Amino acid sequence: xxxxxxxxxxxxxxxxxxxxxxxxxxxxxxxxxxxxxxxxxxxxxxxxxxxxxxxxxxxxxxxxxxxxxxxxxxxxxxxxxxxxxxxxxxxxxxxxxxxxxxxxxxxxxxxxxxxxxxxxxxxxxxxxxxxxxxxxxxxxxxxxxxxxxxxxxxxxxxxxxxxxxxxxxxxxxxxxxxxx
Numbered sequence: 001x002x003x004x005x006x007x008x009x010x011x012x013x014x015x016x017x018x019x020x021x022x023x024x025x026x027x028x029x030x031x032x033x034x035x036x037x038x039x040x041x042x043x044x045x046x047x048x049x050x051x052x053x054x055x056x057x058x059x060x061x062x063x064x065x066x067x068x069x070x071x072x073x074x075x076x077x078x079x080x081x082x083x084x085x086x087x088x089x090x091x092x093x094x095x096x097x098x099x100x101x102x103x104x105x106x107x108x109x110x111x112x113x114x115x116x117x118x119x120x121x122x123x124x125x126x127x128x129x130x131x132x133x134x135x136x137x138x139x140x141x142x143x144x145x146x147x148x149x150x151x152x153x154x155x156x157x158x159x160x161x162x163x164x165x166x167x168x169x170x171x172x173x174x175x176x177x178x179x180x
Contacts, residue, residue, distance in 0.1 A: 003050050003053070003054075006054065007053065007054065007057065010028070010054045010057055010058060011057055011061055011066075014028075014057065014058040014061035014062055015061055015062075017058070017062055018062070019062055019063070019064070020059060020062040020063050021063055022059065022060075022063040022064075022065050022101065022147050022148070023101055023148075023150055023151055023154060024059075024063070024100075025098060025099065025100040026055065026058050026059035026062060026098075026099045026100070027055075027096050027097065027098050027099070028054060028055055028058045028096060028097050028099075029094065029095075029096050030051060030054070030094070030095055030096070030097060031092060031093065031094050031095070032089045032090060032091050032092060032093045032095070033091075034091065036051070036089075036091075037091050040088075041090065041091055042088035042089060042090050042091070043088065043089040043090075043115075045083075045085065048083055048085075048115060048123050048125065049078075049081060049083070049125065049127075051097055051115070052097060052099075052111075052113040052115075052125055052127065054097060055097035055098070055099035055113055056076070056099055056111060056113070056127070056129070058097075058099070059099050059101075060076070063147075065146075065147055068146050068147065069131065072133065072146070073133050073134060074131045074132065074133050074138050075131070075132055075133075076129050076130070076131055077129065077130050077131075077132055078127055078128070078129055079107070079108050079128040079129060079130050080108070080127070080128040080163075080164060080167050080168065081125060081126070081127045081128070082125065082126050082163060082167070083123060083124070083125040084123065084124050084125075085122070085123045086120075086121055086122055086123060086124075087117075087120065087122040087123075088122070089115060089117065089122055089123075093117060094117065095115050095116060095117040095122065096115075096116050096117075097113060097114070097115060097116075098113065098114040098116055099111060099112075099113050100112055100113075101150070101154070102126065102154075102156060102157060102160055103150065103154050103155060103156030103157070103160070104140060104143075104150065104156065105156055105161065105164070106140060107128070107130070107164065107168075108128035108129060108130055108164065109128075109129050109130070109131075109143070110126060110127070110128055110129075110156060110160050110164075111126070111127045111129060112124065112125070112126055113125050113126075113127065126160060126163065128164055131143060
């Protein structure tokens with residue numbers, strides 16, 4: 001909820017930026033705000049995923065995908081995320097969120113996102129996302145019919161496939177009991 005106004009602002013401003021294709025990389029410029037930092041006075045590790053959401057929204061809006069999704073009652077959800085940190089973003093620091101689709105498989109669409117300042121990668125994440133509707137997950141066939149096929153050269157890296165297989169939880173239709 002703490003990013004709802006920032007998200008709404010991003011959706012509004014993205015609609016006024018130049019169009020992109022969904023398979024093209026996108027970029028937004030941000031600044032580390034007081035609400036982004038933790039007691040160490042740098043961006044909180046959890047905030048990276050929140051600002052990465054803004055980058056994905058920007059790409060979806062600028063490519064026209066957002067409007068199509070909303071018209072069909074589809075919503076994007078995160079299915080898995082991993083992140084690596086290299087440097088800290090300090091209060092007031094200008095940086096960009098760089099976003100691209102790595103590829104897709106039968107379970108998810110995979111994004112790579114980077115926090116970049118002065119041409120240097122500060123953090124990098126891979127996010128597995130799904131589109132869902134009231135009837136359940138949206139199939140790849142429906143996604144490709146709505147948004148077009150990915151370019152032939154867009155091949156999901158094997159390490160991403162391995163990460164997904166090693167990181168996944170059972171579906172919601174199967175039990176996932178907790179025990180240490």
